[in-house]
Structures are given as C-alpha cells and as structure tokens.
Amino acid sequence: MNPVKDAHIKPLPTPDGDSEAYWQGLKRGQILLQHCLDCGHLQVYQESICRTCTSERLEHRAASGRGKIHSFSVVYRAPGPAFKNDTPYAVILVELEEGVRMISSMVECPVEDVAFDMPVELVCDPVAEDVVLPRFRPRR
Amino acid sequence: MTTQTKPAARGIRGKTAIIGAGISEVGRVPGRSAMALAAQAALRAMADAGISRDEIDGVLSSVAFAAPFHRFSVAISEYLGIQPKFSNTLQVSGATAATMFNIAAAAIAGGLAETVLIVGGDSLLSGLTPDLALRSMTESRDQQYEMPFGIPVSNTFAMTAHRHMKEFGTTAEQFAQVAVIHREHARRTPNAQMTQPITVEDVLNSGWVATPYHKLDCSLISDGGGAFIVTSAERAKSLGIERPVYILGGGEFYTHEHIFLMPSLTTTGAVQSSAAAYAMAGYGPGDMDVAGVYDCFTGTVIMMLEDLGFCPKGEGGRFVEDGQITYGGAIPCNTHGGLLSFAHSGMPGSLFHFYEVVNQLRGLCGPRQVPDAALGLVHSLGAGFATNATTILGTEATL
Ligand SMILES: [Zn+2]
Numbered sequence: 001m002n003p004v005k006d007a008h009i010k011p012l013p014t015p016d017g018d019s020e021a022y023w024q025g026l027k028r029g030q031i032l033l034q035h036c037l038d039c040g041h042l043q044v045y046q047e048s049i050c051r052t053c054t055s056e057r058l059e060h061r062a063a064s065g066r067g068k069i070h071s072f073s074v075v076y077r078a079p080g081p082a083f084k085n086d087t088p089y090a091v092i093l094v095e096l097e098e099g100v101r102m103i104s105s106m107v108e109c110p111v112e113d114v115a116f117d118m119p120v121e122l123v124c125d126p127v128a129e130d131v132v133l134p135r136f137r138p139r140r
Numbered sequence: 141m142t143t144q145t146k147p148a149a150r151g152i153r154g155k156t157a158i159i160g161a162g163i164s165e166v167g168r169v170p171g172r173s174a175m176a177l178a179a180q181a182a183l184r185a186m187a188d189a190g191i192s193r194d195e196i197d198g199v200l201s202s203v204a205f206a207a208p209f210h211r212f213s214v215a216i217s218e219y220l221g222i223q224p225k226f227s228n229t230l231q232v233s234g235a236t237a238a239t240m241f242n243i244a245a246a247a248i249a250g251g252l253a254e255t256v257l258i259v260g261g262d263s264l265l266s267g268l269t270p271d272l273a274l275r276s277m278t279e280s281r282d283q284q285y286e287m288p289f290g291i292p293v294s295n296t297f298a299m300t301a302h303r304h305m306k307e308f309g310t311t312a313e314q315f316a317q318v319a320v321i322h323r324e325h326a327r328r329t330p331n332a333q334m335t336q337p338i339t340v341e342d343v344l345n346s347g348w349v350a351t352p353y354h355k356l357d358c359s360l361i362s363d364g365g366g367a368f369i370v371t372s373a374e375r376a377k378s379l380g381i382e383r384p385v386y387i388l389g390g391g392e393f394y395t396h397e398h399i400f401l402m403p404s405l406t407t408t409g410a411v412q413s414s415a416a417a418y419a420m421a422g423y424g425p426g427d428m429d430v431a432g433v434y435d436c437f438t439g440t441v442i443m444m445l446e447d448l449g450f451c452p453k454g455e456g457g458r459f460v461e462d463g464q465i466t467y468g469g470a471i472p473c474n475t476h477g478g479l480l481s482f483a484h485s486g487m488p489g490s491l492f493h494f495y496e497v498v499n500q501l502r503g504l505c506g507p508r509q510v511p512d513a514a515l516g517l518v519h520s521l522g523a524g525f526a527t528n529a530t531t532i533l534g535t536e537a538t539l
Contacts, residue, residue: 007275010288010290011283011287011288012288013283013284013285013288014283014284015284016284019284023284044400045285045398045400045401070303070405071299071300071302071303071306071405072299072302072351073294073295073298073299073302073350073351073352073353074348074350074351075290075291075292075295075350076347076348076349076350076351077292077294077348077349077350078290078292079274079275079278079290079291079292079293080271080274080275080278082290083290086290088348089290091289091290091291091295091299091350093299093399093400093405101400101401102285102400103285103286103289103291103398103399103400104289105289105290116303116306127288133288133289
C-alpha cells in the first residue's frame with residue numbers, strides 16, 4: 001500500500017496464474033466462468049480449484065453476458081482523485097443469468113435510472129492498451 | 141430469548157477478567173503519532189489496573205495505517221519498553237477489536253501468558269488526512285475484481301444496506317434515526333468528537349456520499365487509541381481489583397472475502413459469531429443490559445441488531461424508530477456515541493465500544509450510566525461484513 005504514489009491513476013487488474021485466462025477472455029468480449037466438471041458448480045472468481053468440491057477439473061465457458069442488478073450504490077464521493085471526474089457513477093452487484101455475482105459499474109445509463117432487478121448486458125470496456133474491464137448497460 | 145442454563149465450564153467463560161481500561165486523547169489530536177496514542181492509552185490502562193509494565197507478559201494489537209509496522213504489537217512493545225513472551229498483531233479489519241479479547245482470554249486460559257495488554261492506536265485524521273485514510277482502507281479491496289471499478293470503502297456497506305431497504309422496506313429515515321441517537325449519546329460523553337445535536341432532516345440533507353448513505357450516515361475519521369489489561373480471574377482476585385469485568389464468551393465467523401461472494405447481502409456472519417458467544421456465556425440477547433455494536437454506517441447497526449438477536453430479521457429499522465437502542469429501550473447501544481459521533485480511528489475504533497461497555501459494567505459512566513448494567517455485548521465487524529467477532533462481558537455477579 002502506498003497512499004501517495006500514483007493516486008491519480010486508476011487501479012488496473014494485474015492478472016495472475018489463476019486469472020490470466022479470464023482477463024484474456026474479456027479481450028475477446030467474453031466473461032469466462034469456471035465450470036466444475038465434477039459437481040457442476042460455477043464460479044466467476046477464478047481459482048485453481050472448485051470452491052464447492054475442491055476438484056481441479058474446471059473448464060472455462062463463456063457466460064451469456066446478461067444479468068440483473070442485485071444491488072447497487074451510486075458513488076458521489078470518489079475513492080481518491082483517480083475517480084473524482086467520474087462521479088456520480090453507479091457501482092453495481094450484477095447477478096448473471098448463470099447465477100453468479102460480480103462487481104462492476106454501469107455505463108450508458110443516467111445514475112438516477114439504475115434500479116434493483118434492472119436487466120443489464122455486458123459491455124467490454126478497453127480501459128488501457130492491454131486491459132478490458134467488464135461493465136454493464138441496460139439490456140436492449 | 142431468556143436466560144439459558146449455565147453449564148459447569150464452557151471454553152474461556154469466566155477464566156479471565158479485564159482489570160484496566162484506558163483511551164488516549166481522541167478526535168483531532170495533532171502532534172501525536174499513532175504509536176504515541178497507543179502508548180498513552182496503554183499507560184492509562186496500566187494505571188487504571190494499578191499494575192506496572194513488568195507485570196505484562198503478553199501484548200496483542202491491531203495494525204495502524206499511519207504507523208504501518210507489519211508487527212505493530214512488537215513495535216509498540218518496544219516503544220513501551222516491554223519484552224512480552226506472547227505477542228501478535230491481528231488483522232481482520234474492523235472485527236479485530238473483539239478478536240483481541242477472545243484471543244487474549246484463550247492465551248491466558250491456555251497458559252501462554254498471564255497478563256495481556258490489548259492495544260491499538262491510529263492517527264487517521266492528523267497523521268494521514270481524511271482522503272489518505274479513506275484511500276488506504278479502499279486499497280484493502282481486491283485489486284483485480286473490485287478496485288478497478290472505483291469502489292470506495294463505503295461501497296460494500298452501502299450495497300448491503302441498500303439491499304436491506306429493498307428486501308425489508310427499511311427507510312432512509314430509520315437509518316438517519318441511528319445517527320441522531322448516536323449524536324444524542326455523544327453529547328454526554330467527555331471528549332466526543334461530534335456533539336452538535338442533529339435531526340433526521342439534517343442527516344437526509346447532509347449530501348450523498350454513496351447511496352443510500354448521506355454524509356451523516358457515515359462514521360467519523362479520527363485520531364485515537366485504546367488499551368486494556370486482561371488477566372486470569374485468579375490474578376484479578378489476588379490483585380484485589382475492585383470491579384473486574386469478566387470475559388464470558390467469544391465467537392467469530394467468516395463467510396466470504398469478496399462482496400460478490402457474500403452468501404446473503406442482508407444476513408451476516410454476526411449470526412454465527414454471536415450464537416457462539418451466547419452459548420459460551422450461557423446467556424442470550426434478551427439478557428444483555430448494554431451493547432457496543434459496530435457502527436461504521438447507520439444501516440450497519442440496523443442489520444446487526446437483527447443478526448445479534450435483539451430483534452427479528454427485517455425489523456431493525458422499526459426497532460430503532462421505537463427507541464429500543466437508547467435509554468429505556470430494550471438494549472441501549474453505543475452509549476458513548478459510537479464510531480458515528482464519538483470517534484473512529486480505524487482498527488482501534490471498536491476499542492472505544494469496549495471502553496464504554498466495560499465502564500458501564502463497572503458503573504463508572506456517570507450521566508450515561510445504564511442502571512444496574514451487569515451483562516454487555518460488544519460486536520466488531522469489518523470489510524463489508526466479511527469479518528465478524530463478538531465478545532460477551534459480565535460483572536462478578538453474572539459468573
Ligand atoms: Zn466442484
């Protein structure tokens with residue numbers, strides 16, 4: 001943690017051995033879920049094992065990219081200077097059709113229109129040369 | 141729930157007692173480092189117990205943002221001139237405070253130490269500035285799956301509270317009422333950071349931080365430290381301590397790390413942590429006379445009232461509205477003013493809840509005293525309800 005250095009730069013994910021394929025998938029426009037071949041559990045948070053049965057037999061399959069808003073919070077006070085110019089923006093907890101949840105933020109939608117259970121769809125947002133973030137917009 | 145039967149022996153029940161409590165100057169305290177605040181609290185706790193440094197053989201601490209020692213407990217021992225034979229620096233975010241009491245009791249009962257100093261201090265306001273403090277806390281979130289989306293420290297708590305509104309019809313006015321009650325409590329507490337009276341309207345008009353929370357729904361950013369001396373029940377007796385406060389039960393529970401993997405946004409690990417503490421103590425929520433409930437945000441208190449068993453699920457808002465968390469109500473909570481109005485110096489923030497509940501059980505709270513308080517609960521939590529820890533305390537009569 002260094003609270004002073006790079007405070008104006010938005011934090012970007014640094015993929016690791018668990019998550020490399022996930023971040024590569026987003027560059028191709030897909031959210032890759034890990035499907036457990038032994039128990040059928042699905043996970044978006046990438047691990048070397050299945051969180052339900054500890055099996056290592058996991059297979060990546062693309063999610064539909066559709067979901068709905070389980071909860072949300074519109075940020076008016078940014079967590080540091082990097083996000084100051086974006087306020088207000090809606091951080092959302094999306095529940096994908098496949099049943100798993102993920103954190104994201106809303107695009108192409110005024111913050112006052114964001115609502116519980118709102119149907120949303122994936123927007124792949126190239127935020128840096130080699131990084132695509134999964135964001136969501138109202139489903140069309 | 142009514143009083144349950146007391147078993148002969150349950151875990152750490154009654155094996156240790158808090159014999160000294162101290163807090164530093166709190167609020168805005170320029171010119172004192174996090175270490176200095178922790179040390180000031182520690183020396184006051186020792187003076188309160190009437191013991192000297194060489195009688196302390198264990199030291200437990202939280203971490204400090206403004207004094208980022210990896211081994212804060214070791215660093216503060218050195219600072220105080222103590223060489224303990226048992227020490228650890230605990231880090232489960234806001235839940236750390238209660239875990240320190242539970243672990244101190246277990247360490248003493250297990251023979252690792254006889255007299256443990258529990259200590260924490262930080263300088264979030266003067267040592268870091270509010271912006272840096274909030275940023276430091278935000279950086280505890282996941283670097284790949286959460287932080288890139290600009291989630292502030294309030295986010296996990298805001299989204300859980302928001303969902304509580306959706307599922308149970310909890311209102312912004314009920315959240316605001318929590319802030320109003322805490323401010324009212326703080327007005328009777330010496331050195332509280334915020335003592336200007338506020339109304340529900342004031343809270344609702346205080347501007348958004350992150351929906352559904354306004355500025356006055358959020359806890360403070362403060363400087364300050366707290367410290368306690370815990371020892372074996374036998375040693376407390378041989379020292380002739382006048383009003384020892386016994387550790388009757390402790391429990392923890394960890395349901396998730398990431399907010400998107402929280403099993404339910406509206407029911408937390410406080411259910412399990414408090415159930416374990418109640419079972420060990422042999423008392424239920426209905427037996428508690430006073431409580432310290434982690435209040436990083438107003439909605440947090442409402443959710444905890446439910447999960448700690450003080451009211452049924454979904455009725456926390458109404459429970460607050462009905463005056464149940466202040467004097468004359470079912471369970472006076474945070475009679476010092478809590479993190480919302482007394483002070484919130486990060487990890488040590490929940491130590492102030494302990495300081496208040498301990499003093500309530502010793503009958504030392506003057507104009508804030510809950511009459512005949514004999515049993516108290518403190519619940520600490522953190523990281524968007526990822527961490528939960530409960531401690532139940534009681535007077536000699538409750539053993
Ligand atoms: Zn599996």
